[in-house]
Amino acid sequence: MQQLRLAVIAGDGIGPEVTLEARRAMRAALDGVELVETEYALGAAHYLETGEILDDATLEQLRHHDAILLGAVGGDPADARLAGGIIERGLLLRLRFAFDHHVNLRPTRLHPKLASPLRDPGDIDFVVVREGTEGPYVGNGGSLRTGTPHEIANETSVNTAFGVERVVRFAFELAEQRDRRLTLVHKKNVLVHAGGLWQRIVDAVAAEHPDVAVDYLHVDAATIFLVDRPSRFDVIVTDNLFGDILTDLAGAVGGGIGMAASGNLNPSGEFPSMFEPVHGSAPDIAGRAIADPTAAILSAALLLEHSGHPDAGRRIRDAVDADVDARGGASRATHEVGDAIVDRIRTSKEQA
Numbered sequence: 001m002q003q004l005r006l007a008v009i010a011g012d013g014i015g016p017e018v019t020l021e022a023r024r025a026m027r028a029a030l031d032g033v034e035l036v037e038t039e040y041a042l043g044a045a046h047y048l049e050t051g052e053i054l055d056d057a058t059l060e061q062l063r064h065h066d067a068i069l070l071g072a073v074g075g076d077p078a079d080a081r082l083a084g085g086i087i088e089r090g091l092l093l094r095l096r097f098a099f100d101h102h103v104n105l106r107p108t109r110l111h112p113k114l115a116s117p118l119r120d121p122g123d124i125d126f127v128v129v130r131e132g133t134e135g136p137y138v139g140n141g142g143s144l145r146t147g148t149p150h151e152i153a154n155e156t157s158v159n160t161a162f163g164v165e166r167v168v169r170f171a172f173e174l175a176e177q178r179d180r181r182l183t184l185v186h187k188k189n190v191l192v193h194a195g196g197l198w199q200r201i202v203d204a205v206a207a208e209h210p211d212v213a214v215d216y217l218h219v220d221a222a223t224i225f226l227v228d229r230p231s232r233f234d235v236i237v238t239d240n241l242f243g244d245i246l247t248d249l250a251g252a253v254g255g256g257i258g259m260a261a262s263g264n265l266n267p268s269g270e271f272p273s274m275f276e277p278v279h280g281s282a283p284d285i286a287g288r289a290i291a292d293p294t295a296a297i298l299s300a301a302l303l304l305e306h307s308g309h310p311d312a313g314r315r316i317r318d319a320v321d322a323d324v325d326a327r328g329g330a331s332r333a334t335h336e337v338g339d340a341i342v343d344r345i346r347t348s349k350e351q352a
């Protein structure tokens with residue numbers, strides 16, 4: 001039987017709670033494919049227990065999987081032992097860099113039955129293509145005269161023509177398959193070097209895609225449109241930091257952060273891609289079984305679609321849609337949402 005070798009990093013906080021439901025959905029949705037799951041105990045809790053964040057041997061093991069499913073990592077923000085984002089940078093970002101996840105794909109689609117905080121949400125269906133391996137995330141900075149009144153703290157945003165071009169090309173190709181509208185979001189009125197490079201590359205690639213309508217927004221204005229008229233967006237292409245910020249906002253307007261899925265893609269397939277909800281470990285609600293697992297479940301659907309199992313991915317999506325359709329006002333426990341979605345996946349498979 002065909003295998004799908006899956007590495008699971010459940011992580012911290014609500015990570016393990018939502019990942020459990022995502023795994024159940026995958027098992028239910030796959031047909032004629034053996035899901036071989038290997039759990040990796042990584043994250044803040046693991047670090048506090050063992051002193052290990054992500055060693056080279058584990059990284060090498062992770063590499064030999066078809067895909068990675070990640071819950072969320074990051075511990076109690078008040079814990080001084082975790083200061084400086086050592087887990088986020090040493091684990092999550094290290095994986096994104098090591099496995100060259102240069103496309104961070106973050107779709108938003110507001111289901112018609114789902115309440116949006118917007119009074120007039122309109123038709124919300126867009127994808128943010130966030131660059132995943134450059135920008136201010138590279139850790140290229142430093143501080144001088146640290147701790148003095150004369151401290152100078154620098155964070156350098158790295159933007160290479162190579163790195164920008166490959167993610168821009170991906171975004172145009174995606175736009176070709178969608179509504180053929182692409183918006184570059186940057187801050188080129190201030191960040192002139194990086195912004196100039198992004199705009200020039202978008203212009204050059206646009207010439208190869210005459211059927212894609214291209215426009216540009218400064219990131220501050222983009223946040224207005226995401227709230228006022230999100231239907232204006234189809235594909236947004238942007239840098240690592242702007243993409244991080246915009247996609248939490250996108251999650252909120254698209255039905256809630258508990259619905260927002262993402263994929264860290266290595267499109268060449270040289271390394272495994274990694275799928276995770278947009279949200280974090282939510283320490284404020286962890287351990288109470290109230291986290292919405294839908295974002296993790298939809299991330300599993302993305303995983304299946306990008307790992308050669310589109311039918312199984314579709315089954316999960318249809319089940320989530322049906323679940324949202326049937327939602328009343330009552331709040332449900334994490335596993336109740338998972339149960340409802342898994343039941344629907346099973347039924348749809350039996351009826352097929």
Ligand code: NAD
Pocket residue numbers: 014018071072073074075076077088092257258276277278279280281282283284285290291292293295
């Ligand atoms: P967060 O996304 O964890 O939480 C923000 C708010 O959204 C909280 O009120 C939380 O309760 C709510 N929320 C998040 N997911 C939810 C869900 N599935 N259902 C219902 N409500 C949900 O962001 P934060 O508080 O800024 O970060 C907490 C920790 O997670 C930090 O350590 C941060 O660095 C880390 N983090 C990790 C990832 C990741 O692993 N991919 C992503 C973002 C943040």
Ligand code: IPM
Pocket residue numbers: 074088089092093244278280
């Ligand atoms: C995300 C998170 C991460 C990011 C953090 C935890 C490093 O916010 O996946 O959106 O900034 O990319």
Ligand code: MN
Pocket residue numbers: 244245248278
């Ligand atoms: Mn984020």
